Amino acid sequence: MRRVNESVRQVLSEALLELKDPRIGFVTVTGVVTSPDLRHARVYVSVFGNDKKQQKSMAGLEAAQGVLQARISRELRLKRTPQLAFEYDPSVEHGVRMSALIDELAPLSPEREEIRPDDDAQR
Secondary structure (H helix, E strand, O other), X not given: OHHHHHHHHHHHHHHHHHOOXXXXXXXXXXXXXXXXXXXXXXXXXXXXXXXXXXXXXXXXXXXXXXXXXXXXXXXXXXXXXXXXXXXXXXXXXXXXXXXXXXXXXXXXXXXXXXXXXXXXHHO
């Protein structure tokens, strides 16, 4: 199932780049979970932008569901073509936020401190 999930993720990632829907912004497929019977696939996506852009992109993905399923059917030799269900994945957004908080709170370590010109003269 891992190979199927990764194959579907790869095909969808490539297909998203070719979609012409202006509602779909900068979208990244972060993961795919396919049911064991291959009837359904939950596609996790990360969308760059504010809430309005995210909602528009999700609506565009839902509208393009048939085109994307046809692409999977053409490129992958599966017993069934799974029905796609798109779900927003906030993990990338949370990761960026956590990194910013850590950078803001963490004091400079000795390795990261810059050497001042006065320090060179004293050595």
